[in-house]
Amino acid sequence: MKIRSVPFIAMGGLYEQDDLEAVTRVTTAAMQESGNFFPLPEENDFQNALARHEGAKKAIAVNACGTALDCCMMALGIGAGDEVITTPMTFVCTAGTAIAQGARAVFADIDPVTLNLDPAQVRAKITPRTKAILPVHFGGLPCDLDAFDRITEETGVPVIYDAAHAVGARYKGQPIGGRGKASCHSFQSNKNMTCLGEGGAVTTDDEAFAEQVRQLKTFGYVYGSSGVRVVSIGFNYRMTKAQYAVGLTQLAKIDRVIQARQERMVRLNELLVGVEEVLLPVGHGPGHGSHLHVIRLDTDRVGFSTPAFVAHLKDKYQVGTAKHYPAVWGWEALQKLGYTGEGCPVAAKVCEQVVSTPVFPRTTEEDLQYIAWAIKQTIVELKKQ
Ligand SMILES: Cc1ncc(COP(=O)(O)O)c(C=O)c1O
Incomplete structure (x- = not known):
């Protein structure tokens, strides 16, 4: 065969005319006298569409999957003296998110066929200090979700899935974003969909947990009829309006x-x-x-x-x-x-x-x-x- 170049590129999805038009639309609106770059309504629209697509009650979009994982660790109250069991075959931030909170990452071995974290190996590593299990759907192949559910049922240890590779994946024909305590998604440039290069989200069926993550993402704000209250210590982990708008076009084609x-x-x-x-x-x-x-x-x-x-x-x-x-x-x-x-x-x-x-x-x-x-x-x- 004749030599041809087949590079490994840094764009996992498709960036097309509709994405460009979404950016143009929000930017053109911002050029009007009353225009702005505040995230609504695109933020809510994107979160609702993502939750629907991933089969979860709630989606909280943040600026990266790493941030989504950090929010989950913080919402679970993970800190010094705690252990988080995870896979050693992942991007550094899966383990790093636990370590950053002062906890110890505990590596359990992977299944030699699926390359996903092996639930039996996880069981063997559970101690009274284990506060979370953090599997990765490696490459986009869903983990053995039923086996992890059983571990949570028997031990009470919550599972946070690193779903950075797995937007749109299905387990036994069903979407997986509502499984475990929560799932963390990535919309960074390499991934199958991207919000202008960066982005992430937590999806969950646990509405109280979603509210904790939402507060962490937005300065601990709660919006009421008498204005804003700050009810917890939070941060600014939002994406921009243009990113939410492109999230919608990306999701429509995922x-x-x-x-x-x-x-x-x-x-x-x-x-x-x-x-x-x-x-x-x-x-x-x-x-x-x-x-x-x-x-x-x-x-x-x-x-x-x-x-x-x-x-x-x-x-x-x-x-x-x-x-x-x-x-x-x-x-x-x-x-x-x-x-x-x-x-x-x-x-x-x-x-x-x-x-x-x-x-x-x-x-x-x-x-x-x-x-x-x-x-x-x-x-x-x-x-x-
Ligand atoms: C398995 C895994 N987890 C987490 C991340 C972090 O994602 P982000 O860059 O959106 O923070 C990545 C990114 O490559 C990843 O591959």
Whole structure:
């Protein structure tokens, strides 16, 4: 095949004319004499639409998923002496949100097939100090929600889902935003929908919890007939009017974006069937949030390293990849705090094997065939070295 460039891009969704028009509309309105950039009514409209889409009673939009997670930790009152059980195979902020509140992140191992946090491993790590469980729907594949519900029923420990990859995902055919205590979503640029580059939300069926998050987001304000009261200590974690407006246009197309991603990820799996050096991701197709397509190099079998594989793909074939994720305990900041991979052998190995492929809503059939061919060529060529 002829060499072509297939980069790993930083735009996970589709940014189109309707998004541009939404920005233009709110900006044009702000140019009028009585105009402003106050968030209503777009903020409420976006939150209501998101709650409906995610099957939750409430959605509170904030400026990032990291902020959504922080709000949940604060609303649960998590602090020094507490433990929060989470996955080591995630973006740093999942563990960081617990650590930032003064708690200890406790890593439980992942399931070697789904790469999601293994509920049995979580159970084994619960102590009287455990105040929350923080699983990630890795790549958009929903966790075993029923198993986590049972853990909460039996132990009382609430589950906050990091749903940064999973807007629009379904579990047993149903939306998942109302499951557990709450779910935290990301609308950052890489994600399947974006609110002009940043954004996040908490979705929940617990209305009292939603109200706590809402106050944290907006200076502890409560609005009444006699004006504003400050009833708790809060912050300003709002998005802007333009971001809420674009959130609405992005949400209106998210199912189309997810379907486009799903089809391409299923197709790439098909093209890689039979390549025994590569372990293919499971669960792709309907219900999968389809944020990431993560293959694993079978490092026991191939005799070369994942970095060598990635470098060859890029240097010789111009196929870009990303790594989701290096093990969280390995980051300098966590090393300084004494975190290790003890008790997580599956994650330790998987984190050395993962390669995210460059699949996006506009990836073409030719691109997919090229990616699969380049992967196969790379394996053959590195095996010879
Ligand atoms: C699993 C996970 N959690 C949380 C975040 C943080 O999201 P945000 O950038 O919206 O704060 C990310 C972002 O990449 C993520 O991948």
